[in-house]
Structure formats: C-alpha cells, structure tokens
Amino acid sequence: MIQFKNVSKTYPNGTHALNNVNINIEKGEFVFIVGASGAGKSTFLKLIMKEEQPSSGEITINGVNTTNMKRRKVPYLRRTMGIVFQDFRLIDKMTVFENVAFAMRVIGARPRAVKKRVLYILGLVGLKDKAKCRPAELSGGEQQRVSLARALVNNPSIIIADEPTGNIDPEMSFEIIELLNEINKQGTTIIVVTHEHELVQKFKNRVIEINNGQVVSDSGAPAEKVEVPIEISQEDLAEIPEEIAEEIADVSAAELSEEALQAIVQGEVEDE
Ligand SMILES: Nc1ncnc2c1ncn2[C@@H]1O[C@H](COP(=O)(O)OP(=O)(O)OP(=O)(O)O)[C@@H](O)[C@H]1O
Numbered sequence: 001m002i003q004f005k006n007v008s009k010t011y012p013n014g015t016h017a018l019n020n021v022n023i024n025i026e027k028g029e030f031v032f033i034v035g036a037s038g039a040g041k042s043t044f045l046k047l048i049m050k051e052e053q054p055s056s057g058e059i060t061i062n063g064v065n066t067t068n069m070k071r072r073k074v075p076y077l078r079r080t081m082g083i084v085f086q087d088f089r090l091i092d093k094m095t096v097f098e099n100v101a102f103a104m105r106v107i108g109a110r111p112r113a114v115k116k117r118v119l120y121i122l123g124l125v126g127l128k129d130k131a132k133c134r135p136a137e138l139s140g141g142e143q144q145r146v147s148l149a150r151a152l153v154n155n156p157s158i159i160i161a162d163e164p165t166g167n168i169d170p171e172m173s174f175e176i177i178e179l180l181n182e183i184n185k186q187g188t189t190i191i192v193v194t195h196e197h198e199l200v201q202k203f204k205n206r207v208i209e210i211n212n213g214q215v216v217s218d219s220g221a222p223a224e225k226v227e228v229p230i231e232i233s234q235e236d237l238a239e240i241p242e243e244i245a246e247e248i249a250d251v252s253a254a255e256l257s258e259e260a261l262q263a264i265v266q267g268e269v270e271d272e
C-alpha cells in the first residue's frame with residue numbers, strides 16, 4: 001500500500017532529511033515510527049501525503065506511483081488519507097465543530113449527515129462539549145484531538161498521525177491509540193509517529209526506527225496484524241451506483257478508485 005524505493009530527500013537549504021529509505025507498509029498495518037528529534041520522521045510522512053517531493057527514488061501509494069504525480073491530482077490522493085499534523089493546522093476562525101465539518105463538506109456530504117457524523121466523532125475523542133469553542137480557547141491536547149477528529153471524519157483508508165499524543169496526558173494518550181487500534185481492526189492502515197516508548201511497548205505493533213534519515217530498525221509486522229480484509233455488506237452496496245458496486249465487489253477498500261471510496265463514505269454518513 002505504501003512503498004518507498006531508495007527514497008532520499010534533501011531540502012533546498014542542503015539538509016539531508018532522508019537517505020536511501022526503503023519501506024513497505026501493507027494495507028491494514030499499524031506502524032509506529034520512532035526516532036530522535038530531527039531524524040526525518042515528519043519528512044517521511046510529508047512524502048507520503050505529497051506535501052514534499054522526494055529528491056530521488058520512488059514512492060507508490062495504493063498501487064499508484066506518486067513520484068511524478070500532477071499537482072491537480074494530489075487532492076484526490078489526500079482524500080484517501082486522514083492526516084494529523086504535528087502542528088495541528090486548525091482554522092482559527094472556525095469552531096471545533098466547523099473545523100471537523102469542513103473536511104466532510106469539501107467532499108460534498110449533506111448537512112444532516114455532517115452534523116450527525118461530526119458530533120459522533122467529537123464524542124469519540126471526548127470533545128463533544130467543546131464543539132462551539134474556537135481553537136484558541138482550547139488546551140494543546142484538546143486542539144490535538146480536534147485535529148484527530150478531522151482526520152477520522154471521512155473514514156479514510158490511511159491515517160497518518162504525527163505525534164498525535166504529544167500534548168496529551170498518558171491516560172488520554174492510551175485511549176487515543178486504543179481508538180486508532182480499533183479503527184485499524186476495521187482495515188484502516190495507520191502510521192503514527194511517537195516519542196512515547198511506553199505506548200510503543202504496550203501496543204504490539206510494527207515499529208520502524210528512523211535515525212539520521214535512515215531506517216535503522218524495523219520490527220516487521222506482527223503476523224496477525226497484516227492484511228485485514230474490509231468487509232462491505234450487501235446493504236452498503238445497495239446505496240452505491242451499480243458500476244461502482246461491481247468494482248468494489250471483490251476488492252478491499254484500500255484499492256478502490258477515488259469515486260468508489262467517496263460513494264462509500266457518503267453512503268455511510270447518509271445511513272447514520
Ligand atoms: N522545510 C525544511 N527545510 C529545511 N530543512 C528541513 C525542513 N523540514 C525539516 N528539515 C530538516 O530535516 C531534518 C528532518 O526533519 P523532520 O521534521 O523530518 O524531523 P522529525 O524526525 O520529524 O523531528 P521531530 O521529532 O523534532 O519532529 C531536520 O534536520 C530538519 O531540520
């Protein structure tokens with residue numbers, strides 16, 4: 001699902017952030033990325049979401065080589081991803097509710113579906129009572145959870161989270177990773193950068209360590225975690241146009257076309 005082949009990244013100022021990285025992450029995996037500050041972890045994530053371009057090597061996401069992807073195609077790539085940025089990137093002028101709802105509106109979800117889904121997701125991250133607040137009125141940990149809610153709301157096939165627990169107390173951190181673990185069990189691929197050794201030890205997921213821009217260790221995927229198929233019920237299919245239903249009849253969501261994914265997302269939210 002995510003493949004890096006001999007990928008290097010040198011920033012314009014000459015910093016070598018990644019050096020000949022080879023990584024293969026299968027669909028349905030849950031991977032922790034660890035390593036010292038400045039090691040290249042965020043750079044690795046930014047290359048996956050195509051916020052940065054590799055200086056050399058090849059990156060393939062969902063079977064699509066994104067190395068030379070046209071700019072106008074990038075938003076489609078991003079729609080398959082839920083991203084928690086290290087610096088949150090919330091919109092200051094919008095309330096918590098609006099920040100999360102916005103992500104659904106851009107893919108054309110109906111207002112009634114948006115309201116239900118956003119409140120549900122805010123409940124999952126423990127922020128329902130802050131729905132009307134603006135980011136400036138929240139603690140760092142609360143802002144982080146809004147950013148997580150926004151990443152989850154469209155039911156993406158990949159979740160990429162850069163230190164999603166960096167500002168959160170240990171108990172809440174545990175709950176957040178537990179929540180991601182539950183989402184992972186339903187087939188979503190999850191990549192989490194973290195500095196917290198305790199969390200990494202508690203959850204027996206694959207751990208990739210990056211140091212000085214290189215992969216210095218990779219525990220590999222625990223056997224039982226790999227290749228979780230996504231089940232799509234007949235009921236879900238009934239909501240989807242026939243040609244798309246055919247396409248998804250025997251593949252997992254990770255391999256779907258953008259159009260098909262969107263139909264599922266919208267179908268699901270309209271059901272609620
Ligand atoms: N836009 C940029 N321009 C130039 N250098 C950059 C840029 N972004 C990151 N770097 C450099 O690239 C290296 C890797 O940075 P990166 O942000 O990937 O590290 P990180 O592992 O995420 O660190 P942290 O744990 O502190 O978030 C660092 O030396 C950093 O200073």
Ligand SMILES: [Mg+2]
Pocket residue numbers: 041042043086162
């Ligand atoms: Mg970082």
